[in-house]
């Protein structure tokens with residue numbers, strides 16, 4: 001059991017902290033909550049103890065675990081593991097019945113101030129001042145939640161659909177490389193740390209899953225206007241089979257460029273001939289800088 005009064009924990013301590021601790025059985029939690037999981041509400045509960053045990057251990061070394069955030073705690077199987085390695089946990093659950101169940105099930109932890117349960121939509125509620133986030137995410141809103149979390153600059157360990165995870169972690173030139181890879185990589189190093197089969201969940205989802213670790217860092221390039229950079233990346237990848245010249249011309253309505261033709265004229269021919277999937281994030285940053293200087297963006 002972690003020392004609730006101690007200094008900020010670290011991921012290096014997560015294995016020690018959790019050692020010999022008896023966790024709540026995920027199947028028993030489902031029974032006590034009286035739920036089966038409703039896929040229409042993004043409810044697929046993790047019931048494989050080994051996967052549950054490993055998830056907190058993927059936090060980067062030296063992570064400050066003093067205040068962990070969990071999105072979509074469900075019946076609390078992962079919450080229980082997080083309480084073993086954190087000083088405090090805040091859990092945001094959209095389903096009000098599950099939030100009520102958690103308040104009963106974890107009454108002692110709530111009473112002692114170690115757990116806060118917020119009933120609400122993780123896309124809307126104000127996020128607490130967390131030090132790291134560990135979650136088995138609702139897949140229907142993975143992307144908006146992830147891009148709410150990443151700009152906070154905190155380590156995360158998150159479960160995604162496998163295909164989404166691979167796109168997030170892809171490098172330039174990979175088949176999966178795209179908008180998601182560049183946008184996530186703008187904020188953090190992204191690694192797929194464990195594939196998770198459908199059978200680890202109840203009810204099993206239609207797709208395979210994977211756990212992803214993100215370790216925040218500054219990018220190896222600079223951008224003056226982050227929103228324009230992200231919009232520009234999004235715009236070019238809507239035309240991934242076109243070369244950069246045509247992609248810029250065809251997507252001014254998405255990137256917000258006022259004068260796409262002026263941007264094309266300002267860029268070297270070698271760049272214009274490439275496809276977006278062959279541009280490293282630093283190349284996108286350079287092109288976005290030239291684009292902002294020569295052709296926009298428009299004001300709104």
Ligand SMILES: C[S@@+](CC[C@H](N)C(=O)[O-])C[C@H]1O[C@@H](n2cnc3c(N)ncnc32)[C@H](O)[C@@H]1O
Nearest residue numbers: 044045046072073074093094095121122136138
């Ligand atoms: C994939 S389940 C994970 C449950 C639990 N963490 C586990 O591993 O067993 C996703 C959970 O997120 C909740 N959820 C769905 N959409 C949400 C949202 N927008 N904000 C917060 N929670 C949400 C669901 O009710 C469900 O409990």
